[in-house]
Amino acid sequence: MPANPLIKAMVRTKFALQSPKAATEEIRREYELTLKVAEDLGTELAARPVRVPELMGIDEDMRDWSVYQMLEHNLIVNGEITRVVASLARGTPYETTFNAKTDTVPSASPGPEQVEAFRTSVEDFLALVEGELADINLRKSTKRQHPQFGLMTAHDWHCMFGFHLMLHRQQAEKAAELLASSA
Secondary structure, three states: OOOOHHHHHHHHHHHHHOOHHHHHHHHHHHHHHHHHHHHHHHHHHHOOOOOOOOOOOOOHHHOOOOHHHHHHHHHHHHHHHHHHHHHHHHOOOOOOOOOOOOOOOOOOOOOOHHHHHHHHHHHHHHHHHHOOOOOOOHHHOOOEEEOOOEEEOHHHHHHHHHHHHHHHHHHHHHHHHHHHHHO
């Protein structure tokens, strides 16, 4: 389903105004907050699926996930965004059959291994943008289609990384709140 035009405009404006440094800081902040939610829950509760209320950016079919499923979803998306940013920044073709709707679905019952895999996926992205791509103007890259937000530069995808983490961090916090109240 296409993004609401108002939300699409707001997100596109946020990305246009956000500096690369601010995008990276947002990624670090959301990464740390997300890890804290998972670690504070503990293994048993983080593995338990829970239905969260409707939240902006969380599709109906994502509302019944465990926190570990949220982490697995994020690491799948993180890997794809990393590949897209790298190809756009380098000006190299990136052909993929990646389907944002079907290829981002986590497994039925992931476990605590997702914490380290998520951590690695974020650290790999940060190493790329702060290392090899640090001197490249990501705003001037070619563009690649995002399923909700249209054509985006490498800078926009860099911003999307943190924005996506924020959406699922909010979902994880709501899940943790519901799990704590039912325990």
